[in-house]
Amino acid sequence: MSSLSTAMECAAKGLVAEPCAGGAHRRCGSCGAVAYCSRAHQFIHWTLHKEECARLATQMSHIDVLSQFPFVFSIESPALNHAIPNTRCFFLESFKVHLKGLWKSECRCGPEISSVKDLSITAEWNMESSLCPCTEPGNSLSAPLASWEEYYRWRSLPLHSPAAVLLHWPLTLYHCLQLSRIQASRCDANDTLRIHYLGPEKELLQLPVFAELLALFPGVHLCIELVGPTVPRSRDGEVLNISSYAHCSAESCCCRSFAASEDVNCSALTLKLWKGVYHERYSDMV
Ligand SMILES: [Zn+2]
Ligand SMILES: [Zn+2]
Ligand SMILES: [Zn+2]
Ligand SMILES: [Zn+2]
Ligand SMILES: [Zn+2]
Structure with missing residues (x-):
């Protein structure tokens, strides 16, 4: 240190x-x-x-675990990690995503989480399909991913894509589950993996990126309980089923022809929202 x-x-x-x-x-x-x-x-x-x-x-506070945690260290430019507001806006503008879709809350110009009542699960990447993971991966994972480079290669993304900035959330979860030795390959189709996700903040405005967990855990039912004071009161207890990847900007891309499943029981990824602090809401989460 x-x-x-x-x-x-x-x-x-x-x-x-x-x-x-x-x-x-x-x-x-x-x-x-x-x-x-x-x-x-x-x-x-x-x-x-x-x-x-x-x-x-x-x-x-988790530095011991995180020191061997490749997905924490994003490939953002160092300037972006700094709290200099304009640098962040310029970075987003250079990809034409400033205040667009999933990127809306990535800089200070965007809305306050507390003021947002609409936690949309339809926000999009607003980037061309070659820069974001909007469709099924070409092949399933043969070995656990250990770095952003491996992830980008697997998803056929160029290294200059800024997608990692948002994929930080699902890949952090992925890595935590790897650390706790939960192997996707051990789960059969009827398994449900329950995750308690504490204190979500701006990721509440980026929920569609969690769809990447569908690619990371094929055939597994994931249920993520997001609990924190920033969840809007009007959305407390809400259940969101995500069955398709966040869309790219191309109207003709095949990501738009995936029909989202209407069958609640067969969605592979369920998000549940709870307003409040964990120890007070724990009993609601059964
Ligand atoms: Zn100084
Ligand atoms: Zn500080
Ligand atoms: Zn901005
Ligand atoms: Zn697409
Ligand atoms: Zn199912």
Whole structure:
């Protein structure tokens, strides 16, 4: 960890009028993922950092597991990991997805999760089919995926595709299930895998990307219970069945000819929404 901190730059560098006071030796005490040259710069940067801080704090608290967790380290440009709002917008704009479809909540211009009542499961990639996984994989997995490179190769995506930014959610789940030694190959068609997913935030506005779990766990029924205070009250207890991949932007792509199954009992992926904190809602989740 110490080698990491010497390599770190003050997160407020270039964003504030006063130049940095020296090396960034002061780490954010709650997430530990960013560092500052001075208390003053840390204070100024907090309004930009507090949102990502909460998410990073959760990740960093599992650092022992995550150090062998390839899917945590996304292939985003380093600038994107920083809380500099405009950089993120430019990155999204360069792929023509700024404020579009699934990407709407990827920058600060997008809606607040708390203000959103419509958790759509029809949002789309808004990218051409070669850049996003909108159809069945060409072949099933022969060995567990260990890196984004392997995943991209398997899904025939070019490495410059930004899809990993959103696929972070389903692939994190995939990796957690691998760690807990649940092998998809051991599950027969009648198995249901139940997952308690705590504290969802902006991924609530990106639920269609969870469809990628259909490709990662073929023939397995997955039921994900998303529980957290950010779930809108009006959606509490809602059940969402996902049976097709998020669509690409091509009207003629075969991803649009998949008819979503109307049969609730035969959907391979079910999402359930619960508003509140886990220990209070646990008994509802049976
Ligand atoms: Zn500084
Ligand atoms: Zn922090
Ligand atoms: Zn933006
Ligand atoms: Zn498509
Ligand atoms: Zn079924």
